[in-house]
Amino acid sequence: MIEVRDIKKAFGDDEILKGISVKFEAGKTHLVIGRSGSGKTVFIKSILGLHEINSGEIFFDGVSLGEMDKKNRLQLRQEIGMVFQGGALFDSMTVEENVMFPLNMFTEKTYEEKLERVNFCLDRVNLNDSNLKLPSELSGGMQKRVAIARAIALNPKYLFCDEPNSGLDPDTSIVIDQLIKEITEEFGITTIINTHDMNSVLEIGEHIILLKQGYKVWEGTKEEVLITRNKDVEEFVFRSKLFKKVREALIK
Amino acid sequence: MELGVDSLGIVAIISIFVGAVVTIQTALNIEDPLIPDYYIAIATRESIVLEFSPTIVSLILAGKVGSNIASTIGTMRVTEQIDALDVMGINSASYLILPKIIACVLFNPVLIIFSIFLGLFGGYIAGDLAGMISHHDFTMGLQMSFDQFYIVYALTKTVVFAFLITSISAFYGYYVKGGALDVGRASTLAVVNSSIALIISNYLLTEIMLS
Numbered sequence: 155m156i157e158v159r160d161i162k163k164a165f166g167d168d169e170i171l172k173g174i175s176v177k178f179e180a181g182k183t184h185l186v187i188g189r190s191g192s193g194k195t196v197f198i199k200s201i202l203g204l205h206e207i208n209s210g211e212i213f214f215d216g217v218s219l220g221e222m223d224k225k226n227r228l229q230l231r232q233e234i235g236m237v238f239q240g241g242a243l244f245d246s247m248t249v250e251e252n253v254m255f256p257l258n259m260f261t262e263k264t265y266e267e268k269l270e271r272v273n274f275c276l277d278r279v280n281l282n283d284s285n286l287k288l289p290s291e292l293s294g295g296m297q298k299r300v301a302i303a304r305a306i307a308l309n310p311k312y313l314f315c316d317e318p319n320s321g322l323d324p325d326t327s328i329v330i331d332q333l334i335k336e337i338t339e340e341f342g343i344t345t346i347i348n349t350h351d352m353n354s355v356l357e358i359g360e361h362i363i364l365l366k367q368g369y370k371v372w373e374g375t376k377e378e379v380l381i382t383r384n385k386d387v388e389e390f391v392f393r394s395k396l397f398k399k400v401r402e403a404l405i406k
Numbered sequence: 407m408e409l410g411v412d413s414l415g416i417v418a419i420i421s422i423f424v425g426a427v428v429t430i431q432t433a434l435n436i437e438d439p440l441i442p443d444y445y446i447a448i449a450t451r452e453s454i455v456l457e458f459s460p461t462i463v464s465l466i467l468a469g470k471v472g473s474n475i476a477s478t479i480g481t482m483r484v485t486e487q488i489d490a491l492d493v494m495g496i497n498s499a500s501y502l503i504l505p506k507i508i509a510c511v512l513f514n515p516v517l518i519i520f521s522i523f524l525g526l527f528g529g530y531i532a533g534d535l536a537g538m539i540s541h542h543d544f545t546m547g548l549q550m551s552f553d554q555f556y557i558v559y560a561l562t563k564t565v566v567f568a569f570l571i572t573s574i575s576a577f578y579g580y581y582v583k584g585g586a587l588d589v590g591r592a593s594t595l596a597v598v599n600s601s602i603a604l605i606i607s608n609y610l611l612t613e614i615m616l617s
Contacts, residue, residue: 231495242486256494
């Protein structure tokens, strides 16, 4: 479980996160939604420790990130998987080398054991014939799947995804969403996803928080998001006519 | 290391032709019949060993290697590959930059020695082809009153220049913010600033080592 208590983050005079508190339970997919510029990416990067927060506390399974020494932080990092918006695959490495990279860095396994793990992860994301391809030879959806495979290579306890569906067609988006949900449930991972894809919200949003101008303005489940009368949710989620109609039909 | 090997071609071409031009220009400027021909070779040798190979070739490498390092690391930054390393708990600066500095510091002296030999070879061939100095006189001039410390001086400069080129270029690439345009800008800044640093350190090293 990850708990965030009243975190604030500013870049110079520009305050991006203005005091956010939330709990992310294990084994669930948590969605952070909000408009572009609402602070989603800064929020996720602050939890990851890529941005130093100005105030507040972040707890990983009850242990404060701020109180961890260098060794414990390094240990924690190995328990975190991250899927970046653009995949962030190392473009000089093949698919196999990308997925094997964290295993090379942090395990003492033999090459055969590592290869077995790589093949398992690639198989898990339905990519078992692309080991020797370079990222530039893959489609956007395949790159995201390799990024997921790399993120789960070390059996992470926490999985972070920054807009995993951006730039993907609806079919591939659904495949990626389902894949993340399945992996989360299968391995009991705490998964936090940044998105503004409403299909994802309604498909896999077991716990959703809405950010607006650096504040958490709403929190609930995918069932609650459809019936809430919260003004910010209405403005953000139900701006589309299609979602409005879905919601009206459900309320009726 | 790959970058250094890739630079062999350009270093070879430039060294041979500059060596040839230095020999011809020196020969043309020595009009006094009392000055022996082998002085042309001595002048060529000093120009190549002291200045052309260590400094001018390093400036060329600052353009080729420096822009490559800045743009490679800069692209990794804007495509979040460096963030991916940081999330994994890997010291990205050390992982990405240190091997490049070590490779350049080790390989640039090899390139410079290669350049010195080819520069002198260019002069040896061009002097004879132009009928300005015979092979025999050129070889004699190369061996005459040679100060071995000049090689130490040239290689010391090369090592310092290699460190400056890689560290300055890596700095600009590592701290780039934005997109592709900013990577290009960082690459240009890396080349300009490492060239300036190289020229200033050339002056300082010459003051320290030769004065």
